[in-house]
Every structure is written in C-alpha cells, then in structure tokens.
Amino acid sequence: MEYAIGVLISISVATLAKSSGMDRDRSFYPTVLIVVASYYSLFAAMGASRAVLAVETAADLGFATLAIIGFKRNLWMVAAAIAGHGLFDMVHHWFVENPGVPVWWPGFCATVDIGLGGWVALRLWKTPASFAPRISQSATGAVAGRSSR
Numbered sequence: 001m002e003y004a005i006g007v008l009i010s011i012s013v014a015t016l017a018k019s020s021g022m023d024r025d026r027s028f029y030p031t032v033l034i035v036v037a038s039y040y041s042l043f044a045a046m047g048a049s050r051a052v053l054a055v056e057t058a059a060d061l062g063f064a065t066l067a068i069i070g071f072k073r074n075l076w077m078v079a080a081a082i083a084g085h086g087l088f089d090m091v092h093h094w095f096v097e098n099p100g101v102p103v104w105w106p107g108f109c110a111t112v113d114i115g116l117g118g119w120v121a122l123r124l125w126k127t128p129a130s131f132a133p134r135i136s137q138s139a140t141g142a143v144a145g146r147s148s149r
Contacts, residue, residue, distance in 0.1 A: 002104040006111025013112075014119040029078050029120050030067035036113060037063035037085055039105075040098060047100025055096055059088070075124055083117025086110040 013032075017023035037060045044053040063085055070077030089110035093101075 002108035003111050006108045007115060009108075010112045010115030010119070013116060018123075023123070026071060026075065029075065029082065029116070030071040032116065033067040033070075033078055033082050033085065034064045036082070036109070037067075039109070040092070040096075040101065043100035043102075043105070044098050045100070048098050052096060052098050056098060059096075075120065079117050079120035079124060081117075082120060083114050086113030086117060089113060 014023075017028060022028055040056040041053060041060050044056040048056075063081060066081040066084075067078060070081060086109070089106045092098075092106060
C-alpha cells in the first residue's frame with residue numbers, strides 16, 4: 001500500500017508544482033530534496049539516541065550539500081540526488097537502526113523520491129531552458145526601469 005500511495009503523492013506533487021508554476025524556480029526541487037532528506041533526523045529525534053540523530057543529520061547534510069551544489073551548478077545533480085535518496089531509503093535500514101522510522105516509510109519515501117527524481121530528469125531533458133540560471137539585473141548592468149545599451 002505504501003508504494004501505491006507513494007506513486008500518487010509523487011504524481012500529485014509533480015502535477016501541482018508544474019500546473020501552479022512553482023517548479024519554474026530553480027530552487028523548488030533542491031528545496032524538496034532538503035526537506036525529504038530531513039525526515040530521518042526527525043524520526044531519530046522522535047525515537048532514537050543522540051548517536052543515531054548524529055548519523056542521520058550527517059546524511060541529511062550530505063543531501064543538502066548536493067541540493068545546494070546542484071542548484072548553483074546543474075539541476076541534473078538534483079534529479080540524481082532525489083532519485084538517489086530513494087535508493088538510500090531502500091538500504092537505510094542496513095546501516096542505521098532508527099526505531100523512530102515507521103515500517104512503511106522506506107517503501108513510501110523511496111517511491112516518492114524515485115518518482116520525483118525521474119520527473120525532474122524528464123523536465124530537464126524536455127525543457128532544459130525552463131530551469132536555466134537566471135541572470136540578475138545587476139549582473140547585466142541594467143538599471144531599474146532602463147535597459148543597458
């Protein structure tokens with residue numbers, strides 16, 4: 001059941017983000033990655049020791065770092081990191097015993113992450129210009145209300 005719900009959630013998030021225009025901003029999917037990765041720290045705070053919280057926070061910081069670098073350099077890195085977090089969900093329990101994690105979470109989150117990572121990759125492949133870095137007015141030398149000639 002967690003897989004079916006994960007598919008529905010990933011489709012819903014992708015559809016709402018695109019139809020509302022929220023995903024036109026380069027920061028949208030990097031922010032999604034940071035938030036998604038933070039849940040294991042939340043679960044550790046709810047049900048585990050400080051040592052588990054430290055391990056989970058270190059993993060979160062790794063994904064946050066990928067989100068920031070991907071935001072600044074190349075959103076393909078963000079697409080890969082979101083999908084990669086889904087793979088992380090599937091093997092997480094082999095490396096960290098976090099009793100705060102609900103039993104259904106890994107399957108649910110992996111499905112959402114792989115779906116969203118695939119969606120971001122598809123958007124980048126089909127319309128790469130829509131995710132291109134924006135050049136600020138100050139960087140182009142334009143003054144408010146006037147164009148530089």
